[in-house]
Amino acid sequence: MGIYDTLNTEQKKAVLQTDGPVLILAGAGSGKTRVLTHRVAFLIDECGVNPWNIMAITFTNKAAGEMRERVDKIVGFGAESIWVATFHSTCVRILRRYADRLGYKNNFTIYDTDDSKSLMKDICKKYQLETVRLKMKRIMSTISSCKDNLVTPDEYYLANGGDSEKLKISKAYTEYQNALKNNNAMDFDDLIFNTVMLFKKNQDVLESYQERFKYIMVDEYQDTNNAQFELIRLLADKYKNLCVVGDDDQSIYRFRGANIRNILDFEKVYKDAEVIKLEQNYRSTQNILDAANSVIKNNFGRKDKALWTDEGKGDKVRLCEFDQAPDEASFIADDIGKLHRNGKIKYKDVAVLYRTNAQSRLIEEKFVLNGIPYDLVGGTNFYSRREIKDLLCYLKTIDNAVDDLAVRRIINVPRRGIGQTTINNVQEYADERQISFYDALCEVDNIVSVTRATTKLKDFVVMIRAFRAKEKEMSLSDLLKDIIVTTNYIDYIKAETEDDESGDNDRVQNIDELVSKLAAYEESTDDPSLSGFLEEVALVADIDNVSEDDDKVLLMTLHSAKGLEFEHVYLAGMEDGVFPSYMSIEAEDYDPEAIEEERRLAYVGITRAKKELTLTRAKRRMVRGEFQSNPLSRFVREIPGNLLERSATESAPSFLFDDGDSIDEFDDIDLSSGNMYRRSTTASSSYSTGYNGYDKPGREPMYQAKGSSIYGIGKPKETGDSSAASFGTGRPKAKLRPEPKRAVPDKPFIMGASSNHAAASKGKSLGLQKGMPAAAGTEPDYKVGDRVKHIKFGVGTVVGLEKETRDYKVSVEFDECGPKVMFAAFAKLKKV
DNA sequence: AAAGCAAGCTTTTTT
DNA sequence: AGCTTGCTTT
Numbered sequence: 001m002g003i004y005d006t007l008n009t010e011q012k013k014a015v016l017q018t019d020g021p022v023l024i025l026a027g028a029g030s031g032k033t034r035v036l037t038h039r040v041a042f043l044i045d046e047c048g049v050n051p052w053n054i055m056a057i058t059f060t061n062k063a064a065g066e067m068r069e070r071v072d073k074i075v076g077f078g079a080e081s082i083w084v085a086t087f088h089s090t091c092v093r094i095l096r097r098y099a100d101r102l103g104y105k106n107n108f109t110i111y112d113t114d115d116s117k118s119l120m121k122d123i124c125k126k127y128q129l130e131t132v133r134l135k136m137k138r139i140m141s142t143i144s145s146c147k148d149n150l151v152t153p154d155e156y157y158l159a160n161g162g163d164s165e166k167l168k169i170s171k172a173y174t175e176y177q178n179a180l181k182n183n184n185a186m187d188f189d190d191l192i193f194n195t196v197m198l199f200k201k202n203q204d205v206l207e208s209y210q211e212r213f214k215y216i217m218v219d220e221y222q223d224t225n226n227a228q229f230e231l232i233r234l235l236a237d238k239y240k241n242l243c244v245v246g247d248d249d250q251s252i253y254r255f256r257g258a259n260i261r262n263i264l265d266f267e268k269v270y271k272d273a274e275v276i277k278l279e280q281n282y283r284s285t286q287n288i289l290d291a292a293n294s295v296i297k298n299n300f301g302r303k304d305k306a307l308w309t310d311e312g313k314g315d316k317v318r319l320c321e322f323d324q325a326p327d328e329a330s331f332i333a334d335d336i337g338k339l340h341r342n343g344k345i346k347y348k349d350v351a352v353l354y355r356t357n358a359q360s361r362l363i364e365e366k367f368v369l370n371g372i373p374y375d376l377v378g379g380t381n382f383y384s385r386r387e388i389k390d391l392l393c394y395l396k397t398i399d400n401a402v403d404d405l406a407v408r409r410i411i412n413v414p415r416r417g418i419g420q421t422t423i424n425n426v427q428e429y430a431d432e433r434q435i436s437f438y439d440a441l442c443e444v445d446n447i448v449s450v451t452r453a454t455t456k457l458k459d460f461v462v463m464i465r466a467f468r469a470k471e472k473e474m475s476l477s478d479l480l481k482d483i484i485v486t487t488n489y490i491d492y493i494k495a496e497t498e499d500d501e502s503g504d505n506d507r508v509q510n511i512d513e514l515v516s517k518l519a520a521y522e523e524s525t526d527d528p529s530l531s532g533f534l535e536e537v538a539l540v541a542d543i544d545n546v547s548e549d550d551d552k553v554l555l556m557t558l559h560s561a562k563g564l565e566f567e568h569v570y571l572a573g574m575e576d577g578v579f580p581s582y583m584s585i586e587a588e589d590y591d592p593e594a595i596e597e598e599r600r601l602a603y604v605g606i607t608r609a610k611k612e613l614t615l616t617r618a619k620r621r622m623v624r625g626e627f628q629s630n631p632l633s634r635f636v637r638e639i640p641g642n643l644l645e646r647s648a649t650e651s652a653p654s655f656l657f658d659d660g661d662s663i664d665e666f667d668d669i670d671l672s673s674g675n676m677y678r679r680s681t682t683a684s685s686s687y688s689t690g691y692n693g694y695d696k697p698g699r700e701p702m703y704q705a706k707g708s709s710i711y712g713i714g715k716p717k718e719t720g721d722s723s724a725a726s727f728g729t730g731r732p733k734a735k736l737r738p739e740p741k742r743a744v745p746d747k748p749f750i751m752g753a754s755s756n757h758a759a760a761s762k763g764k765s766l767g768l769q770k771g772m773p774a775a776a777g778t779e780p781d782y783k784v785g786d787r788v789k790h791i792k793f794g795v796g797t798v799v800g801l802e803k804e805t806r807d808y809k810v811s812v813e814f815d816e817c818g819p820k821v822m823f824a825a826f827a828k829l830k831k832v
Numbered sequence: 833a834a835a836g837c838a839a840g841c842t843t844t845t846t847t
Numbered sequence: 848a849g850c851t852t853g854c855t856t857t
Contacts, residue, residue, distance in 0.1 A: 059847070088847055113846085188847055255845060356844055358848095378846085419833055541847060559845045581844050601845080624842065625848045836856075842849090 003074055004038060007031075014276045015039045018047055018215070021236075021270035022243040023263070027307045028292070028607035029283025029565065032245050036217055037070045039243065040082065043215055044075055051078035053214040057232070058086055059223055061544040063563055067219070083213070087228055088188065088539050091195040095186070098198055098205055104184055107531055109396060109403045110538035111180070111187045114384055116140065119183070119405060123175045129168050143173045147189035148225040148257030150196060153177055182436075184402045192227045199234045210238040220563070221246030221266075225257035233269075242270070248303050249296050252559060252601050254593065264303065281307040281607075283565050285314025288613050291639045292606040298638055299596045307607075316645035317606075318614040319636060325362055325573075325621035332570050332616060333366035336553060339568070340372075347373055349567035351554040353605050355579035358623075359572060360555050367553070377556035378542050387493050387507045388514055392534065394483050398467045399530040401438035404430075408437060411460055414492035418456050425449040426457070438464075463487075476528060477519040484511065558605045569609035574617040575630035602635040780810065780824045781831055788812060788829040795832060 004012060011031060014024050015038045026032035036056065043049040056071075058064045064084050072079045085093070092110070099106045111119065120140060123129070129139070146156050153174040160166035180186060186194060199206040216236050218224065221244035224232070236242035244266060251260040267273045281289055289307045296302070322328040332352055339345045352363055357379045367374045382388060390413055393406040401407055408427075412418040429447045430440035444450055444457045463486065471479050484490060493507045521536065522528040543560050554566070558579075573579055580598035584591070606613060615636055620629050636644075782788050786798045800811030810824050 061847095086847070191847090252845075253847095256847080358843055381846090415834085417833075421833090539847070543846095557845060579844095583844060598844090622848070834857090836854100838852100838854080840850100840852080842851095 003041065007035070007038065008280055010276055010278050010280070011035050011038075014278070015042050017243075017274050017276065018043055018049075019241055021240055021266075021273040023221075023266045023270075023273050023275045024243065024245040024278065025263075025275065025303055025305065026245050026247055026278040027281060027305060028247065028250065028604070029281040030278035030307070031280075031282050032219070032278060033067065033070065035278070036219065036245060037067065037074060039217070040071050041074045044078060049215060051075070051081045053212060054217075055083040055090075055213040055215070055235075056085075056217045056219065057090060058084070058219045060541050060563070061086055061089070061539070062541075062546065063219060064089075065544075086539065087224075087231070088191050091191040091231075092535060092539065094195050094209070095191065095198070098202070099194070101202055101205070102194055102198055103181060104186070104194075105402075107184070107400055109183070109185045109400065109406075110191070110535065111185050111405075112381075112384060112538060113188070114389070115185070115405055116176075116187045119179055120172065120176055123172060123179060127171060127175060129172050139169050139172050142169050143176060144189050145257055146173065147193040148227050150193060150227050150230060183404050184400075185405075189227075192225075192231060196227055196230050196234065199231070206234060207238075209235055214239045215241045216243070218242070218244045219246075220250075222248050222251035222260060222263045223253045223258045224262050226259055226262075227257075229259070229262045240270070249299070249305075249600055250562060250604050252562065252597060252604060254597050264301070277303075277305055279305050279307055281309045283610050284309065284607060285311055285611060287314050287316055287643050288606060288609050291317050291613070291643050292603050294640055294643070295599060295606065295635050295638045296603040299599050301596075315612055317639065317643055318612075319574075319644050319646045320614060320616045321632070321646075322616065322618045323620060325618040326366075328572060328616045328618040328621075329362040329366040332363060332572060332614075333370040333372055335570075335614070336372055336568075337370045345568055347551045347553045348548065350570070351556065351561065351564070351566040351568070351608065352570040352572055353556060353558050353561050353608065354572045355558060355581060355601075356573075357557055359578075363555060363572065367555075372553055373551065374553040374555055375546065375550065377546055377554060377560045381540075381542050382510070382513070382545070383537050383540065385507070385510055387489075387511055391480065391483065391489070391511065391514060392537065394467070394487075395480065395530055396534060397438070397464055398471060398479075399534060401464070402436050404437040407441070411441075411457075414487055414489060416456055416460065418453055418460070422450055422453040422457070471530065475519075476522055476530060476533065477515055480515055480518055484515075558601050561608050562604050565608055565610055567610050568612045568614070569605070570614045570616060571605050572616050573621075574615045574633040574636050575621075576633055577628060577630035578621070578623070579633055580635070599635060602633075780829070782810075782829060787832045789832045798829075 004015060007015060011034070014022070014035045018039070024032065024035065026035070040054060040056065043054060044051055056064075056067055058067060064086055068079070068082075068084045071082060071084070075082075083090070095102075095104075095108070096106055099108055117136070117140065120136060124136065124139070146152075151159075153170065156173055157167075157170040160170060180190065199209070213235050216232065218232055223246070232242065232244075244263070246263045248260055248263050251258060251263070254260065267275060284292075284307075286309055289309055293306050297306075320328075320331060322331060336345070336347070336350055340347060354360065354363075360376055360379065364374070364376065383392065390410060393409045396403050396406040397410060404427075408423060411423065425447060426440050426444070427437060428449070430437050433440070438461075440447065441457055441461050444454050444461075450457065467479065467483060467486075470482060474482070490508060490511065493511070496507075517537075518533060521533050525532060543556070546554065554564075558571075571579075576585060579602070580595055584594035584598045617632055617636070620627055622628075780801070782798055782801075784798050784801055787795060788798055789795050796812040798810060799813045800809075802809045802811075810829065812829070
């Protein structure tokens with residue numbers, strides 16, 4: 001009797017299998033959270049396990065929160081001492097205690113991606129590492145993947161000694177880590193990496209945690225990377241009571257190091273692992289599941305399984321096609337509006353999912369137009385907005401001024417007349433003495449290179465000290481309000497950004513929201529502290545803030561949607577090149593793994609829907625400033641036609657497609673008239689708008705392919721992947737590559753202009769020298785032909801001197817830096 | 833020092 | 848297209 005009777009056989013098996021390694025392959029909607037929570041309850045209530053000894057790890061705070069809530073409900077008592085947290089916050093909690101063992105202070109700060117980037121920028125500048133060929137992005141991603149794979153800077157250096165480019169990356173990696181340590185900061189990857197290092201080097205620490213976490217559960221195991229795998233392996237090494245839950249078909253984070261082999265090879269690593277498959281789905285209708293299955297079965301190298309349900313077939317999956325992307329967006333807004341007016345849906349039961357954040361804009365516009373309330377998840381994280389980061393950096397500086405990055409960010413924000421030169425001088429002084437930037441500020445009197453700005457720097461330090469004093473006597477949210485008032489921050493931000501049409505200023509609203517968030521934090525936390533708040537803030541994802549209470553439609557990427565479910569789901573932008581992304585189907589460095597990951601993403605998207613799924617697609621859309629005409633997504637073509645209902649308008653009959661064939665895109669629907677007709681030619685097709693003549697050649701083979709079976713869905717095992725292959729290789733790659741069209745027809749002159757630019761400015765400065773006689777005035781003490789010295793550009797020859805309204809314009813050919821034109825008053829050239 | 837302008841890049845996804 | 852970045856101009 002009791003709570004366990006509501007579980008099905010497999011679920012029950014998973015709950016009862018408490019000891020030893022367990023792999024639960026949980027298909028989408030198969031009730032894995034229920035299994036996990038019941039398992040926790042079973043461990044505590046039936047096996048007498050101390051809640052203190054149980055750990056559950058998730059990927060998002062939202063998932064952790066939900067799990068905690070549900071465990072609270074079914075566990076009689078002690079639920080609060082179960083450790084439920086994300087990987088990252090787990091590591092932070094451990095490192096807050098032991099970071100000193102790794103040479104950090106325990107109050108280290110956490111850098112987000114932006115912080116890391118600007119730190120790396122400084123480093124590249126300092127050591128002259130970045131080049132045209134070696135992009136920042138590559139350096140950062142290489143370092144990130146090193147950390148994901150537990151490769152230290154030294155190890156990377158030793159492994160890549162020969163290659164000069166890699167040598168540079170190695171240098172960047174080394175210096176980046178040094179800088180982080182000096183700033184007492186860790187980036188996201190460090191949190192995991194350092195925790196593993198801590199365990200490896202400190203047996204006593206590891207053992208204490210092994211003793212504590214006798215039972216470990218990991219959710220979304222398919223998304224773990226190698227470092228996370230190692231972390232879990234170490235923790236579970238003593239008792240081996242490790243239960244991992246995941247679905248290899250939902251592994252969608254390869255780009256950030258997730259290793260699908262962790263789940264696929266679990267049984268190899270843990271030979272005695274119990275494997276349990278949950279295939280019964282409690283979420284969606286059979287039609288939706290069939291659609292999902294028919295897509296995902298085109299992937300190789302997956303654990304064989306198929307979802308099924310007891311519920312009925314349900315409605316067919318709708319496929320709606322539009323000529324232009326705005327039409328698609330209008331349709332979604334109209335459709336939701338209509339359903340809502342008819343009382344068929346609540347807004348909060350609806351989600352619109354898309355591949356890239358950029359796609360949200362059009363949809364948002366139409367939602368606003370139609371008065372449909374919505375919430376947008378993702379895009380720029382709330383905490384990485386400029387105004388929020390500025391204020392957080394004030395808080396960071398007040399809390400702990402060792403983070404140079406934070407201090408430098410705010411020292412002249414809002415403007416207080418402290419320029420780059422001054423900052424550089426202070427930094428130089430700090431570097432020489434190996435002290436922090438802030439400490440250097442405190443002894444500004446000793447910095448000889450700083451003269452004029454001295455008072456301003458002192459004022460800044462006084463202000464920070466005043467805030468610190470206030471921190472002791474007022475609440476944190478009052479402190480933040482005080483910072484905003486004292487610095488005139490609102491005025492500053494208002495001056496920086498113009499209001500939108502309605503006269504509101506989003507940034508000001510964001511600031512208000514930050515104040516409320518800080519107040520909420522103070523209220524909900526026992527012992528609120530500045531560092532506590534900063535830490536919490538550093539690790540939140542956008543999805544964590546989604547509330548179920550608001551009756552709003554949710555707009556988000558497919559990635560963000562993982563783990564969620566909705567009655568009605570719209571998948572927008574179902575086009576090859578959008579979804580799957582052009583990156584994954586590009587012929588150059590074609591990677592079959594990439595397209596499989598996209599397909600898993602499609603699977604995730606489809607399986608979010610409980611009752612109704614609508615796929616939409618635009619034949620033409622603006623992408624990165626260019627119009628693109630993309631074919632219907634291959635993932636839609638992988639769904640058998642008999643599961644689909646092709647309705648673009650209410651009057652469009654769908655019986656024509658009830659033939660079990662896969663649909664293809666050559667049967668077209670005329671939206672304006674509601675008539676349906678077959679297209680017979682290519683040239684007049686509305687896809688081939690002929691605006692650049694570039695997508696036409698690529699289009700041709702697609703039409704020819706109609707007769708062939710590459711879209712065949714009936715026999716997916718043979719045709720499925722060969723269709724993918726046909727796309728990857730068979731199609732002229734120009735189709736999906738925007739570059740050629742950019743270069744050829746419309747703006748050749750831009751290229752010419754840009755490549756001539758340097759020459760043009762050179763010519764200009766030479767021209768000045770020619771015709772212009774030197775005029776009277778506060779004449780410089782040098783003339784054309786003189787050798788002069790500039791503080792930054794070094795030594796050069798004056799090649800031109802021209803009188804302007806109030807100053808002299810001087811052209812110099814510098815030995816090192818080439819030709820420059822500047823004003824004499826600012827250039828401060830010295831004759832040599 | 834700060835404002836103004838043009839070039840370039842971006843957008844695949846995120847803790 | 849829109850944003851950030853770096854360079855020019857004042």
